Amino acid sequence: MIAFLSTYYDAIGMTPAGILTTIFGSFCVTFVVIICWGKLVEDFGPAGGMLSAAIIIGTFWVVNHKLPGFGINPDCIASPDGGIKQYGMIYQAYRGACPWVDMGTTIAIGLWCHSLFMGKPGERLALVRESLPRVAALVFGGIIGGAILGLISYSGANLFGG
Amino acid sequence: MNWKRHFSTAIGGAISGAACFAVWPELWKSYGIMGGFMAATIIISIMWYFNHWLGVVENPNGKIWVDQGFAISAAGIVWGVVRLDASFLQAIPTFVCCAIGGVLAAAAAVVVKQVLPRYNAGANKS
Structure with a gap:
């Protein structure tokens, strides 16, 4: 069992253990956001939303994305099998070589699907069609923001060598 | 009129994506786990207020909720590809x-x- 869980598959870049932790970690954060965030906003208004950001996203950042380092290991600890040691539930595939997959992915997909499932059965296709341009605009904005931010590595301003 | 809403959505996405990945890794590298917690507090709170409370990201009532997570996710992957020279296809399994x-x-x-x-209880009241 232990051998199976820690077998590394080159084709998918993950171990079965990595797949399980990724799915469970993303399940946890999405479920808590769906259940709690809206209610906190109802109860406390905008302060509730900002509080949710701190307590939900902060906590689940530690669950899903934490890496060792207190200013001491900013380049991460090398794993004996290659790549870096990962302590978070969301496993970055190919031993950490994959571009950063954030838990925003799972929260966005989860909230999108949840409001789709909560819609009336007959209207779901219309709901999807209405939302796609907004999703496209948002993803386009994210691509622009991320790409331009990534350009700072070409300006030679690499803090901590990262 | 409609294109202005999409324009606003794209700007909200660009700003939240860039803010996340400009601040988060550096705070984590400086202050460790607590830095990550602090980053969540300062970035996600103001970006949520900006995108979803003030409504820079378009979300009409009764329609599918489109979260700023889409933008942050796209920004994270593209940031990794551009800055760290990662391969885009390797993001697919995760x-x-x-x-x-x-x-x-x-x-x-x-x-x-x-x-x-x-x-x-809320459903019964309304």
Whole structure:
């Protein structure tokens, strides 16, 4: 069992253990956001939303994305099998070589699907069609923001060598 | 009029994506786990206020909720590709697992909301 869980598959870049932790970690954060965030906003208004950001996203950042380092290991600890040691539930595939997959992915997909499932059965296709341009605009904005931010590595301003 | 809303959505996405990945890694590298917690507090709170409370990201009532997570996710992957020279295709396994987890949670939340007293009390009142 232990051998199976820690077998590394080159084709998918993950171990079965990595797949399980990724799915469970993303399940946890999405479920808590769906259940709690809206209610906190109802109860406390905008302060509730900002509080949710701190307590939900902060906590689940530690669950899903934490890496060792207190200013001491900013380049991460090398794993004996290659790549870096990962302590978070969301496993970055190919031993950490994959571009950063954030838990925003799972929260966005989860909230999108949840409001789709909560819609009336007959209207779901219309709901999807209405939302796609907004999703496209948002993803386009994210691509622009991320790409331009990534350009700072070409300006030679690499803090901590990262 | 409609293109202005999409324009606003794209700007909201660009700003939140850039803010996340400009601040988060550096705070984590400087202050460790507490830096990550602090980053969540300062970035996500103001970006949520900006995108979803003030409504820079378009979300009409009764329609599908489009979260700023889409922008942050896209920004994270593109940031990795541009800055760290990662291969885009290598993001797919983790992305697929995240999507599975998200869909499972969405389906589970539909069931759980039917039995939660807070949600049912609100439904009865209105």
